[in-house]
Structures are given as C-alpha cells and as structure tokens.
Amino acid sequence: MTTQRDEGVPRGRAALNGVLATGAGLGAGHFASLLAPASSPVVAVASRAIDLTPGPVKDWATSTLGTADKAVLVVGAIVVTLGLGALVGLVARRSSLAGLICSAALAATAIAAAWPNSGREVLWWAPGVAALAVGAWALRRLVRASADASDAPVEDDRGRRAWFRLALGVGGLGVVSALVGQWPRGGGGAQAVTLPTRSVTPLPTGLEARVPGLSPFVTPASDFYRIDTALSAPSVDVSGWHLSISGLVDNPFTISWDELLAMDAIERPVTLECVSNEVGQNLIGSALWLGVRTSQLLARAGVQPGADMVLSSSVDNFSVSTPLGALMDDRDALVVYGMNGAALPQEHGFPVRLLTPGLYGFVGATKWLTKMEVTTFAKNQAYWTKLGWSDHGPIKPSSRIEVPRPGAHLSVGSVTVGGTAWAHGVGVGKVQVRVDQGPWNDLTLGPDAGIEYWRQWIWTWDAGKGDHDLQVRVIDAAGKAQDEAVADPFPNGSSGLHTIHVTVG
Numbered sequence: 001m002t003t004q005r006d007e008g009v010p011r012g013r014a015a016l017n018g019v020l021a022t023g024a025g026l027g028a029g030h031f032a033s034l035l036a037p038a039s040s041p042v043v044a045v046a047s048r049a050i051d052l053t054p055g056p057v058k059d060w061a062t063s064t065l066g067t068a069d070k071a072v073l074v075v076g077a078i079v080v081t082l083g084l085g086a087l088v089g090l091v092a093r094r095s096s097l098a099g100l101i102c103s104a105a106l107a108a109t110a111i112a113a114a115w116p117n118s119g120r121e122v123l124w125w126a127p128g129v130a131a132l133a134v135g136a137w138a139l140r141r142l143v144r145a146s147a148d149a150s151d152a153p154v155e156d157d158r159g160r161r162a163w164f165r166l167a168l169g170v171g172g173l174g175v176v177s178a179l180v181g182q183w184p185r186g187g188g189g190a191q192a193v194t195l196p197t198r199s200v201t202p203l204p205t206g207l208e209a210r211v212p213g214l215s216p217f218v219t220p221a222s223d224f225y226r227i228d229t230a231l232s233a234p235s236v237d238v239s240g241w242h243l244s245i246s247g248l249v250d251n252p253f254t255i256s257w258d259e260l261l262a263m264d265a266i267e268r269p270v271t272l273e274c275v276s277n278e279v280g281q282n283l284i285g286s287a288l289w290l291g292v293r294t295s296q297l298l299a300r301a302g303v304q305p306g307a308d309m310v311l312s313s314s315v316d317n318f319s320v321s322t323p324l325g326a327l328m329d330d331r332d333a334l335v336v337y338g339m340n341g342a343a344l345p346q347e348h349g350f351p352v353r354l355l356t357p358g359l360y361g362f363v364g365a366t367k368w369l370t371k372m373e374v375t376t377f378a379k380n381q382a383y384w385t386k387l388g389w390s391d392h393g394p395i396k397p398s399s400r401i402e403v404p405r406p407g408a409h410l411s412v413g414s415v416t417v418g419g420t421a422w423a424h425g426v427g428v429g430k431v432q433v434r435v436d437q438g439p440w441n442d443l444t445l446g447p448d449a450g451i452e453y454w455r456q457w458i459w460t461w462d463a464g465k466g467d468h469d470l471q472v473r474v475i476d477a478a479g480k481a482q483d484e485a486v487a488d489p490f491p492n493g494s495s496g497l498h499t500i501h502v503t504v505g
C-alpha cells in the first residue's frame with residue numbers, strides 16, 4: 001500500500017511542541033510552589049538573575065523602572081524560557097531523546113536556582129521536580145502526537161486533530177496551574193498578630209486636606225514605596241522567627257517574637273528614603289514606626305571596643321551595614337514591628353525590620369530581619385556596599401514640588417504651589433520657592449513631627465502669563481541650604497534642585 005507522506009513534522013509545529021511543554025512545566029512548577037513560594041522556577045531563576053546582575057544594571061533598573069522592575073524581570077524570564085523551549089522542540093524533532101535531555105536541563109537549571117532557598121523552604125526542590133516531570137511528559141506526548149499526525153496520509157486529518165487537542169490541553173494545563181499557583185501570592189500577606197496595646201500618638205492632620213494632590217503627611221502603608229531584591233516578599237512565621245545579636249559583643253543572645261514584644265517599645269515618626277531616589281521622585285515615604293530601640297538590644301549584648309558597624313541580615317540573605325553609632329545614639333534607631341498603628345506589612349518586612357532614622361534604606365532598614373552582627377567596616381561589607389555604594393548613607397536634605405504637576409497648564413492669578421521637604425538629623429528650618437531664577441520666596445510650612453520627618457509646605461503664587469520654571473529648596477534648622485550641585489544617586493544619593501516647568505495663560 002502506498003501512501004503519500006509529509007516530509008516529517010513541520011518546524012513550526014515542533015517549536016510549538018517545545019514551547020507548550022516548557023510552558024506546562026513552568027505552570028506545574030508554579031503550582032507546586034504553593035509548597036515553597038520562593039522556589040517556583042520563574043521566581044527562583046529571576047531571583048538568581050537579580051543576584052548575578054552587575055551593580056550598574058541593577059541601579060539602572062531601580063531608577064528607570066522603579067517598582068515595576070520586578071514585573072519586567074518576571075515577564076522577561078518567562079519569554080526567554082519559552083524561547084529556549086522552542087529550541088528544545090526543534091531538537092526533539094531530530095531526536096526525541098535529545099529533546100528530553102534538553103528539557104530536563106532547563107528544569108535542572110530551575111532546581112539549581114532554587115537551591116539557595118534550601119535554608120528557608122524544606123520543599124525547595126519540589127517545584128523544579130514538578131516542572132521536570134510535567135515538562136518531559138508533555139514533550140513526549142506532543143512529539144509522538146505530531147509524528148503520528150505527519151506519518152498519516154494527507155487526506156487523513158484525524159492525527160492532526162488529535163495533536164491539536166493535545167496541544168490545547170497542554171497549553172491550558174500550563175496556564176491554569178500557573179494561575180492556581182499565583183492565586184495565594186496576591187494579597188492577604190502577613191500572618192495576623194497581636195501587638196502590645198499602647199496609646200498611639202496621633203500625628204496632626206497635614207496640609208493635604210487643603211491642597212489636593214499634596215502627599216499625605218503620613219504615607220499609608222499601602223502607598224509606601226517598596227524597594228528590595230526579593231521577587232516575592234518572604235513570608236515569615238513569627239513562631240519560628242528569632243533575632244540573634246552576635247559578633248563583637250560580651251553576651252551574644254537570641255530573642256523570640258514573644259520576648260521582643262515583651263520589651264519596652266517606642267513609636268517614632270520617621271521619613272525613609274531610598275538612595276536611588278532621583279531629585280523630585282517618589283522613592284520616599286513617612287510613617288509612624290513602633291518597635292524596640294537598637295541601643296537597648298546592643299547594650300544588653302555589651303558591645304566590645306573596636307567595633308564600628310552592625311551587619312544585619314534577613315531571611316532572604318540580604319545584608320545591610322549600619323554605622324554602629326547610628327544604632328547607639330539618641331536618634332532612636334529601632335527594631336520595628338509596627339507601622340502606622342498596625343503590624344508591619346509583608347512587603348515592608350514582616351514580622352520585624354530595622355529602621356535607622358536619617359540613613360537611606362540600604363544602610364539602615366533591613367526588612368525580614370533575623371540577625372545583627374556587631375563587626376567592623378574593615379572586615380565586612382554588605383549587599384550594596386560591595387557594589388560600590390557608600391558605607392555611610394546619611395539622607396541628603398532635599399525638597400520637591402508636588403503641586404502643580406510638571407507641564408501643567410494654569411490660569412493667570414493665584415496658584416497654590418506645594419510639596420514636601422526634609423533635612424534629617426537637623427530638621428527643616430525653612431523652605432523657599434523661586435520662579436524663573438528670581439529671588440527666593442519664604443512660604444508656609446505644615447505640621448512638625450520632629451527632625452527625622454518631612455515637612456509639607458505651601459506657597460501662593462501670583463502667576464503671570466507665559467512659560468515658567470519653579471524651583472524649591474530646603475534650608476535646615478541650622479541655616480544650611482540643600483546642595484544645589486546636580487548629582488546622580490550613585491554612590492551616596494542624588495542632589496540638585498527640583499525644577500518644574502509650567503505654562504500660565
């Protein structure tokens with residue numbers, strides 16, 4: 001019997017086999033990551049990519065993409081993996097065994113990428129193994145079905161239809177299992193805990209009530225900027241959480257969540273800024289933080305002479321080097337467990353983070369904190385300081401215009417201009433605005449919550465017709481004006497005047 005045969009499996013279909021099988025593997029892995037959230041193949045590979053990315057690229061990503069950098073990275077990781085899947089499909093067209101080996105190699109990469117999670121996730125290997133099994137199974141089935149389809153006579157399309165149904169099923173499996181795996185990640189977040197009851201010091205109402213568009217005096221936790229290297233915020237159970245204080249101390253010790261909550265706590269209004277914040281931008285927020293003084297914990301440990309730094313680290317192995325003095329002096333650096341009257345949200349470090357007033361986050365604000373090692377700058381470096389960022393990261397005094405928006409079209413006459421300004425450690429003395437490089441104008445400041453907290457400000461401008469540049473500057477309480485020299489965030493924070501352009505008339 002002679003039948004007319006195709007030349008073999010078309011390349012496009014073979015590539016699609018690989019894409020679908022790899023997608024099903026990723027989906028299955030994400031589903032299995034319900035047991036080990038940080039070890040989902042996509043999450044683990046993208047996390048290792050963050051760790052291995054050269055410093056300058058990381059800096060570029062944080063400043064250009066801001067808080068969207070994670071989404072961009074995840075989508076990129078998925079696209080690249082599916083692209084490799086297409087190659088696997090093409091290899092399988094020549095030899096199904098070679099295809100299976102390549103598919104297994106992809107899964108093995110995911111398992112290797114999850115290995116650093118072995119300390120915090122017992123089943124760190126499970127998502128990668130699920131990806132391996134499902135990916136290999138799907139590839140075998142698809143390769144066989146497409147071979148059957150192309151072996152059949154052209155007039156018989158049952159084989160092609162069978163392949164098509166299988167392809168749809170495998171694709172659907174990938175999507176559905178990925179969605180189920182993603183489902184619990186969305187919200188809910190941190191475990192419910194009861195904090196010691198205390199009289200919360202309410203802060204005065206801010207100027208935002210009078211000026212629409214002005215940043216609220218207290219940033220709600222849900223609007224607080226988030227910057228970290230963790231692709232999915234670690235989820236930490238308080239029952240297993242401990243904080244250890246070790247290194248150059250007389251009495252190293254470890255405390256549990258309950259012991260920490262039993263210690264004297266204080267609540268402080270503090271403005272936290274990221275060193276990557278460009279002049280006028282949004283990587284800054286202000287909140288009421290509740291916790292235990294680091295000076296009290298360090299005094300209990302008994303710091304030895306010669307130490308000048310505390311290297312703190314987190315459940316996800318991020319590290320921060322903080323000048324010892326900043327954790328001992330009267331600025332009240334805290335081991336924080338409360339934010340704006342509630343438990344710390346998962347994204348902001350639940351259950352416990354460090355907060356050092358006056359220092360950028362990368363040198364003083366370790367989230368998901370578990371360890372503080374008293375040491376020296378000569379001996380140790382931390383995550384960002386290894387990459388050349390400054391050892392000492394005091395927040396530079398700065399100010400920004402929030403209302404009107406840059407590029408706004410305004411009417412002639414009275415215009416409300418407003419924003420925020422900060423000068424940590426000294427406090428805001430005054431804020432001034434100028435138009436088109438004219439004289440600096442004094443203006444009205446909002447409520448005062450202390451020297452580590454921003455001030456809101458407003459100014460009424462009698463705007464004349466035309467195009468104008470508005471600029472703002474802060475002068476600290478000791479009379480020193482903010483640095484006008486333009487500097488990029490690297491290595492110790494941006495400086496320069498925030499300038500906006502508006503059109504009147």
Ligand SMILES: Nc1nc2c(c(=O)[nH]1)N[C@H]1C(S)=C(S)[C@@H](COP(=O)(O)O)O[C@H]1N2
Nearest residue numbers: 225226227228229274314318361362365367
């Ligand atoms: N564990 C951990 N803590 C971290 C970071 C991180 O990447 N991992 N980033 C730091 C940086 S650079 C900043 S600016 C602050 C941001 O804190 P937030 O996300 O609560 O605003 O957290 C700091 N603490």
Ligand SMILES: [Mo]
Nearest residue numbers: 274275361362
């Ligand atoms: Mo930061």
